[in-house]
Each structure stands twice: as structure tokens, then as C-alpha cells.
Amino acid sequence: MPVFLSFTAKLLKPKTTSTTTLNTVISFTGYHNLIFPKHMSQKCTSIPKKQERVRDHAYDDYMEIEKKTRKVLKFQPLILSQYNETLPISRLDMLSRRIGFKNHEAGKFLLKFPHVFEIYEHPVKRILYCRLTRKAILQIEQEKQALDAQIPDAVTRLRKLLMMSNTGRLRLEHIRIARSEFGLPEDFECSVILKNPQYFRLFDADDTRNKYIELVERDNSLAVCAIEKVRERDYREKGIDEEDIRFSFIVNFPPGFKIGKYYRIAVWKWQRVPYWSPYEDVSGYDLRSLEAQKRMEKRAVATIHEMLSLTVEKKLTLERIAHFRLAMNLPKKLKEFVLQHQGIFYMSTRGNHGKLHTLFLREAYRKGELIEPNDLYLARRKLAELVLLSPRKMMMDRALVSFGQDREDDRMQRVRRVYEGNDFDKYGVEENAGGVGNGEDDLNSDLGSDFESDSSDDDDDCDEIIGAEQGACVSK
Template identity: 70%
Template sequence: MQIFIFRISNFLNQRLQNSPWINHHQYNPNFNFNFIFREMSQSTSIPKKQLRIRDHGYDNYMEIEKKTRKVLKFQNLILSERNQSIPIPRLETLAHRIGFTRHEASAFILKFPHVFEIFEHPVQRILFCRLTRQAILQIEQERHALAAHLSRAVKQLRKLIMMSNGLRLRLEHVRIARSALGLPDDFEYSVVLRYPEYFRLIDAKETRNKYIELVEFDPKLATCAIEDVREKVYRERGSDAEDIRFSFLIDFPPGFKISKYFRVAMWKWQRTPYWSPYEDVSGYDLRSIEAQKRMEKRAVATIHELLSLTVEKKITLERIAHFRMAMNLPKKLKEFLLQHQGIFYVSTRGNHGKLHTVFLREAYRRGELIEPNDLYLARRKLAELVLLSPRKARVDRELVGYRRSRLDDEMGQVTRAYVEDACEDFKGGDDVGQGEDEEDDLTSDIGSDIDSGDEGDD
């Protein structure tokens, strides 16, 4: 019996050393697995109540997004006006609609001069607020990226509905998560009604709610993102990758303490088979313990796939809760996600702790998306404008004023010299025409320098 225990311990140690799916920086090679066979320690399930370990890379990401979320509220308020500019007194009056007081609204706008521009109206002689040229270009960039992302968004919406029971989801739940999924605001008309070969809109008489129903289940789309990662590892490792058939990528946050019981429980959980999120489980008997374990791991795979379908590989916990009934997710979602901190990260930053943002850890490195897309880059452009220092904006305005004054002086000197030469050497129309050409060339050169300088500052 002792020889058998010794062999099992060596086998587990070798497996953990060779496995790329568990974080290695906290692995102890001298760890002994003989405790598995001790009495009073037969349970090897993952503990349900885990303390949340902070990861500052994700929290800093949410601190920036907290500012951009407030900036977007003011942007929408300004763009809703007729001339896309709003008087400061009216802005202070409407600030309560977006959760600001009168004095907070003016102070907030002054913090971001690269996004908001304050000017004096030439006729009314009162202060107005409008968006800067950089902010308008960012909005246009995001609009073009959203239009280019439409075909991919249709595919992702189909996959999202394929994970639900009965192949349908409530329209209101999809509308709430439309920004995370990369869907336009009018997706009901531009996506659902535009593609009748994929979707149909139905009204439920019993609940009086609208549902998006999938016309046909497509087996070609029933492939999870984690399966593609496993296939890549299979190609790299060959037959040595047989132990990752049901495994997930694990990367625990810094400072996460892994006990010996937790390590063995994670080793067993990684090898537990489960049903795919796209597989219909209504015909299975789910009363056994083995079936419950499979359903628990299937919930992890469902949330993993849901995050993979989003644009930024993140979504709020409250929006995931809207799909809980339709996708057979557990009731206590926060405790369930904290149970798997090596796969997901739950951040409470960004809205005074009222919202919980769930990140897919394998998709990020040092707070940045590993494989960014155009829509993600367009949204991060606004974050870059928010992070620019107000001091730099003042320097830019001074440089622009200096260039304009210098241009006026140079143009005055060129004009005076041209008039004197024309009076002294006036001989005909050819010479005058040549002088005009030289003046135009010089003027065009100065103008091109200023334009290039402005573009560089932008």
C-alpha cells in the first residue's frame, strides 16, 4: 500500500510540473501528496468561499473607464443639442440628469480640455461648450469601427443565442449588453430584422416580452474559444497534451495563496469532463453528483464563452445575471466566480462598488488586451484623450497662438517687400505674374507647415 501511495504522489508531482495550464510561480516541487489518503480529508472539491485577491492591473483599467464613462454622459448630452454645442448655464441645469450638481459639471468639464472646448458665443456673449476636434475624430473612428464590426457582431449574437435554452433570449437583456457585444444602438432593426434568415422577433403572450429567437442551430458555430486554445496546444505538444482535454488556462493573481488541498482539488477539477455550453442538456438526468459536477464546470465554460464573445473580453456581473436563467448559471454568481479566480477576475472599481466587472484573465496582460480589435482601439482612444494632461492643452493653445502671430508677421513682411519691388521694377504683366506665383508658393509653404504641426499635436 505504501508503494502504491508513493507512486501516485510521484505521478501527481510530474503532472503538475509539466502542465502549462497552472501557474508555475507558486508551485513547490517538494510538495507531498500523501495527505490525500489521510483520514478526515476525503473532500477534494474547490472551496466555495474564497477571498477576493486584488489585481491592480485590472483595477487601474477600471479607474480609467470610470472617467471615460462620465465623459460619455456629457458627450451624449452635448451631441443631443441642435448645433452640437450647449450653453454653460443650460449644461449646469441639465447636469442632474447624469448625476452631477451644477458646480460639479463645470469643474468636471475643465478637467478634460482635450475632450471639451469652452468658447464665447460671438453674438450672445455667453460661454458655450462643445467637443474638440480630437473628440469628434474619436467618435467618427468608433462609428466606422462599429459598422465594420457588424458582420462579426451578427455571428457573435447567433452564438450567444445558441447557448440559451430554447434558442431564444429576451430582447431587453440583449439591449442592456449591446455595447459589450459590439452591437449598434438600433440593433433591433439593423441586425435582428435585417437578417430574417438568422433571427426572428417574437412576442410572448404569457410574459408580454419580446424575444430574439434563432431560426436554425448551426453546428459549425458550436465551437468554444477554449477549444481553439486546446487545439493549438495539441499541435505544439502532440500526445503529451492528452491531460488538457477538459482543462482551462489558469493564472492566479499575485498573492493568491494555494494550499495543498486546493492544489489537489484544482488538479482533479481540471480533468473533470463536462458538457459543452452549446450542447442541449435537457435530456440528461442531472440528479447525480457526477452530473452536478459536470454542470458546475459547464457554467464556467459558459461564462468563459460569454466573455470571449464580447469586444473587450469583459462585462459587468449584473449583465451576466440577466442571462442566468436562460443559460443555467448558478444563483450566487459572485461567489461562483471568486471560486475560479485563476480564470476570471472580478473588479469592484468604476462605480463606487455598485457594479462588478468580470474580466477574462487569459485575454489580458498587464491591463491591456492581448489581441485588440478596431472597436476596442477606438474606445481606448477616448481613454487616451482623458488621460492627457490639462497642462499640455494649455501649451498647445499657446503654440497655436504663437504660430498664428508669426504667420501674420511673415505675411506682412512678404506683402510689403512685394509692393516695393513692384513699384521699382514694374515692367509688364509677366513680372507681376511671376511675383504672384512666388507669393502663392511661400504662402502655401507656411500654411502646410502649420497644418502639419496641428496634425502632429492632434
């Protein structure tokens, strides 16, 4: 046999391999598609890693309004910090550069919101000034009162936030950045932390030189998630099966989201996967197994859900959630992770030129409004209402008010002239009878337009008074 044919026969000769070796080759070399083609392989029932974001216009419109109010909130402390809470327009451009406005952009911005900002001329200096309107000042006072009234709730929210961390401590700077969302005042370090030494403790880290807030003692009565309360309420009121609701979340997909058969099955299976509570310490568990990883992934969903539930408006930017990623065992790629659960959360990119990703809790909103509003949320929404009011309405109101005042003043002046006998010389009243007749005609023609709407009795009374005074003049 030729050498070439013998070499070819050796290559084509089947080799005996064990089952273990074959399974090893399949699992490590990725030959699964060669043995089981794609049209014959079973569909995967896990939630897909990559999902396209489907827009929900109700949340996007909410963010469009907040984009305007965010700029307004930058101007308010700038004006209130000035002497007499007024700011000259000549200094407006210079000071507005500190808050991110360009040249001649701040003045145009203030003119868009006349219900919030008022531009007037100084009565002595004769230069233009700007100040906040009365409605805007009342809104600030209402928000401050609501913020002070809910400080006990803010203390509870901060305690629960610290309980979700691995070590029971968080950086003070991360809390300060997100203080508005969690309903904490600007001086929360003194009014919340230092005034409650039985709950919190401040200390400086030796290695990083950063300030941290530490929880003094854990309270197990607070270790109840918001979703657990919703499950208990639905179980008692609606009578849902315990096995279906035990580890499930409220899922409400946005309109236009395509839900296939296998995706629906995957969500149903994911809802039944058990997980550890965000308030539970998982340091003692072995997290290397596949089952532990599934539980940790669902625990991350529960952690983000609980963080959004602790906020005032049930929303928080993804960038601020990332500050707590290491302390709460959240995944690195938060954006992709959130997109896997669009039925629970909604991520909006509106506002700040798409640089911020605002995360909403879908179950807390209906048609772009919070289902269970609080006083602080309502006070902040009043500012949005002032921003949305049309400038034309303000101009029309001012025109109607000024028109009514001018007309009333002019009317009263003319009536006053009728009752004062000394002013009849300007209407041509003379000492002789002929002069009196001419003056009376001029007077009646001058006052005719103003007294057309009056009753006939009033006209007769005025004629009698005028005639009596004219007779007195003639007799003299």
C-alpha cells in the same frame, strides 16, 4: 442493589447495534468529527467554496480609466443632440442632472478634459458655449466606422449567444442592455435582427408581454467554444498530453494568490472533470446525481467563459451576466461562484462606487491590455487616451501656438513698415537732413530687437533700401 445503582448500571451497559445503524447515525447526525478528529481526517481535494478576492492592479487601473470615460460618454450624446452640436454653459447644469450630475459639477468636469470638450465664447452673443474637440469627433467617427464594419461578426456572436440558451430565445431587453459589450449598434433591432430573418425572429410573449429574440435554426458549425480552439492549438503546437488538456482551462492566478499543496491538487483534479458543452442541450440528462452536478458546475464555468469570449473587450459586468442566469443554467450566487475560479476570471469592483462587478477573462489580457485587439476596441481606447492627456499639455500647446502667431504677426507688421515709405512720418522723418538722421536712429533702435537673428546680408539690403528712400525724401 439500590434503585439508583441499578439505574446507573442500565445506562452504562453497552447496547448491541448493527453496522448499518452506526453508519446511518454517522451520516445523518454529523458525528464524523467525533470518530475521526480534524487532525486525523483526510484533507478535502475539492475547490473551496469561499475564497478571498485577491486584487490585480492591472485590471483595477483599467477600470479607473473606464470610470472616467463612462462619464464622458454620457456628455457626448447630450452635446451632439443640440442644435449645431453646441451647448450653452447656462443650460449645462439643467441638462446634466438627467445624467446624474449635481449642481455646478458638470462645468468642473468638462474643464478636466480639454482634449475632449472645448469651451469658447460666442463671437456675437458673447456667452460661453461648449462643444466637442476635433479629436473627439474623429474618435466618434472612427468608432462608428468600426462598429458598422463588424456587423457580420456581431450577427455571429448573437447567434452563438442564442444557441447557449436552453430554449434558443432571449429577452430583447437583456440584449439591449449589453449591446455595447457584444458590439451591437444602437439600432440592432433593425440593422441586425430584422435584416436577417433567416437567423432571427422577434415575437411577444403572451404571459409576460415581453419581446423575445428566437433563433430560427441551429448551426452546428458554430457550436465550437473559444476554449476548445485554444486547446487544439496548444495540443498541436506545444504537444501537451491529451488527457491533461481535454477538459482543462487556462489558469493564471493573480499575483499574491496563495496556492497550497492541497489546493493545487484540487485544481488538477477539477481540470480533468468532464463536462457538457454550453451549446449542448442537457434537458434529457438526469441531473440529480453527484457526477451530473459536478459536470453542470464546470459547464457553468464554460458558459461564462464563452460569454466573455463573445464580447468585444473580453469583459462583462456580473449584473448583466445575471440577466442570462435562468436561460443558461447559471448558479444563483454568481459572485461566490466566480471567486472559486480566480485563475480563470478576475472580478473588479472599481468604477461606479463599487456597485458594479466587472468580470475579466484573464487569458485575454496581459498587463492590462487586450492581447488580440480589434478595431472597435482600438477606437474605444483612443477616447481613453484623450481622457488621460494632461490639461497642462493642452494649455501649453495653446500658449505656444498663440505666442508664435502673435510674434509672427508683429514681425510682419514691422517689416511692412520698413518697405512702406509713407509710414516714415511716425518715426520722425523730416524734410531736412538732420531730421532724417534722427528718424533713422529711432527706426533702427525700434527694429533692432527683431533683426538681430537675421543675416548680415539682409541687414545691408534693408539699409540700402532705407538710405535710398531717405535720399529721395531729402532731394524733394
